[in-house]
Amino acid sequence: MRITGANYSTGHCKFSVWAPEKETMRLALAGRAPVAMQKNEEGYFETELRDVGPGARYRFIPDDGSGYPDPASHFQPDGVHGDSEVVDHNAFKWTDNAWHGLPLKDLIFYEIHTGTFTQEGTFEGIISKLDYLAGLGVNAIELMPVCQFPGGRNWGYDMVFPYAVQNSYGGPDGLKALVDAAHxxxxxxxxxxxxxxVGPEGNYLPQFGPYFTDQYATPWGNAINLDGTWSDGVRNYFCNAILHWYEHYHIDGLRVDAVHMMFDNGAVHFWELVSEKLGELRQRLGRNFYLIAECDLNSPRVVKSPENGGWGFQAQWLDDFHHALYVLLDERGRDRYEDFGSIRQWAKAYTDGFVHSGEYVRFRKRRHGASSAGIPGDKFVVFNQNHDQVGNRVGGERLSMLVSFERQKIAAAAILLAPYLPMLFMGEEYGAKTPFFYFVSHSDEELIRKVVEGRRKEFENYNWEKDPPNPQDEDTFRQSKLDWSETGEAAQAILLRWHQxxxxxxxxxxxxxxxxxxxxxxxxxxxxxxxxxxRSADQTRELACVFNLGDEGVEVPLPENGKEWVKVLDSGDAEWGGELKPGEGSNRLEGAPKVVVGKQGVVILDSIAS
Structure with missing residues (x-):
């Protein structure tokens, strides 16, 4: 595959840009006269210079006479409208040579927004919290998008440079330092x-080539051109972006946003191409690398191999699990998820995965999904909260601001004991009370007006009684920063230990x-x-996790399996902020086994040999 952008090796730098419908292209280096580039039959313009080093600033000038940042820029030190900068990826001194990654089944994710996780709002700020995260027990940080976006505050989904690291977070070296320290x-x-x-502000891709198509529509405008005229260059561009993060930044995997909005009807699907190229790179680098999909299709093919007609993702987010549980924890959730509300749907989420597996769904006004009953649990990621679930509420409310302390403990047990890969959203482990809003920092006044108005109309559909905060207002961003002093409060400290x-x-x-x-x-x-x-793989050990979401205690019979049931954790114990005093209740259940679970409580029992 052709590598585009500025690729530096000791003593020389090769510049390449794809612009198949342009007649000419010049490279404009700061302080120099523009250099003509040579075009090949596939539409790539290239030139190689021996007196250009790391830190050099440059732009490309297509034949329309204007200069633009490099579509494959690795660094935009002055933001989305500024010059691109040459990066030497060999200069960083990695210390993680012994790191080969973690098995997929062992992963416990923790989603972080770099700008609001700490007061610093940088990669360095995250590094200062790595000991805390290791102590919590999570082992996989999932960073919300860090590709260059407009301004200094954004969720990241307005990114416009899929190869570049956000300048305000710490740039390329900052991200590498975080990855190295995390490993x-x-x-x-x-x-x-x-x-x-690609976000609207700073999107210069159309100035170079046919990256977009009107053949398909997305909520954000025209779709990425993965199967139309000139699509080879587009497929190459995005496939190489995936390899770029793996090779140059030692990233362990990617969570890919809304893959159902990437359309490809070609003979070789885009994700089949990615799977092939990743397989080759995995062999060469010898480190694990996983692709995790966000997908709205409820389709098992997302996690099936290309050989079996799938897209080759190693896992996908399981939204149905969140929806099924949330409406049981907070009945107001039925207004948001009208097709959920039965405890049997939550049970199906545990045993099958997809709750909607071909049933009629009122929200969609059609049948939706296919069965995932045969798909192993480590192919799914489950969560109680994520950036969307919190940030797309008018008040940015976390679960801790919507349900009782007892139900937060139930929610934690529900995902951490699930036969899936669990994910926490930053601050969830201690019941953070700070909101998490949607925020931007655009420079175009008309775009700002459209974002604010669009956000207001979006919330009208949910019949909210107030307007959301202004996403452009810096105070909206500041309010979203975690307050780490909360971890010292009594209830928050208990919830943190419960998660641990x-x-x-x-x-x-x-x-x-x-x-x-x-x-x-x-x-x-x-x-x-x-x-x-x-049950364990050898069938010798079994756990029973009893969840009572009711407002009265219940007595639950347990199977007589020739073993003895021993209580492991009870959210009703005083240790966990419950009403049971030390010594009350039995940890060993004798005779006909049964367990009493307090209101809004969870009890975990282990089956051991008598």
Whole structure:
């Protein structure tokens, strides 16, 4: 595949840009006269210079006479409208040579927005919290998009340079330092990337080539051209962006935004191409690298291999799990998720995965999805919160601001004991009370007006009684920063320890390290109680996780399996802020096994030999 951009090697730099419909192209280096570039039959303009080093600023001038930043720029030190800068990726001194990644089934994700995770709002700020994250027990940081976007504050989904690291976060060296430091602590690093659209401000791709097509429509405008005229160069551009993060930044994997909005009806699907090229690079680098999809299709083919007709992703987000549980935790959630509300849907989310697997869905006004019952659990990522679930509420409310302390403990157990890969959203582990809003920092006044108005209209559909905060207002961004002093408050400290204990259990109990659906069972008791059973691969160990979402205690019978049930954790114990005093209740259940679970409580029991 052809590498575009400025690619520096000791003593020389090769510049390449794809512009198949342009007649001429010049390279404009700061302080020099423009240099003519040579065009080949595939539409790539190239030139190689021996007196250009790292830090050199440059632009490309297509035959229309204007100069633009490099579409494959690796660094935009002055933002999306400024010059691109040559980067020497060999200059960084990595110390993670022994790092080969973590097995997919071991991953516990923690989603971070770089700008609001710490007061500094930088990669360096995240590094200062790595010991905290390691102590929490998570082992995979998932960064919301860090590709260059307009201004200094943004969720990142308005990115316009898929190869460049945001200048205000710390640039290329800052991200590499974070990855290197995380690997030293045993933490993998994933990036959230956006390949389904490019933000409006600073999007200079149309000045170079046919990157977009009106053959398909997306919520953000024309789709990326993956199968039309001149699409080879577009496929090459985005495929190489994936390889770029893997090779140059030692990233452990990517979460790919809204893959259902990437359309390709060609004989070789774009994700089949990516799978092939990644396979070659994995062999050469010898490190794990995973692709995780966000997809709205409820389709098993996303995580099937290309050989079996799939797209080759190693995992995908399981939105249905969130929706099914959330409406049980907060009945107001039915207004947002009208097709959810039954505890049996939550049970199906545990045993099958997709809740909507071909049923009629009122929201969509059609049947939706296919069964994922045979797909192993480590092919799915589950969560109670993420940037969308929180940030797309008018008040940016986290779960901690919507449900009781007891129900937060239930929610934590629900995902950390699930036969899936769990993900926490930053601050969730201690019940953070700071909101997380949607925010931007555009420079175009008309664009700002459209964003503000569009946000207001979006919330009108949910019948909110107030307008969302102005995304452009810097105070909206400042309010979204985590307040780490909250971890010292009594309830928050208990919730943090609760998460830590659940994570330790997940990492050490053999039943929680088995992801085959045959070893997952669920009993539904009434309308507010569910028992999740997890068995180890050798069938010698079993956990029973009893969830009571009701407002009264319940007595739940347990199977007589020739073993003894021993209580491991009870959210009702005083240790966890519950009403049971030390010594009350039995940890060993004798006779006909049964367990009493307090209102809005969860009890976890281990089955051991008598």
């Amino acid at each position: 030293a602590k045993g933490l993998a690093v994933f990036l959230d990337v956006v390949f389904n659209h 204990s659940l994570i330790i259990l997940r990492k050490t109990h053999p039943a929680l390290r088995q992801f085959a659906k045959n070893d997952v069972a669920v009993d539904v008791i009434g309308t507010r109680c569910l028992v999740l059973y997890r």
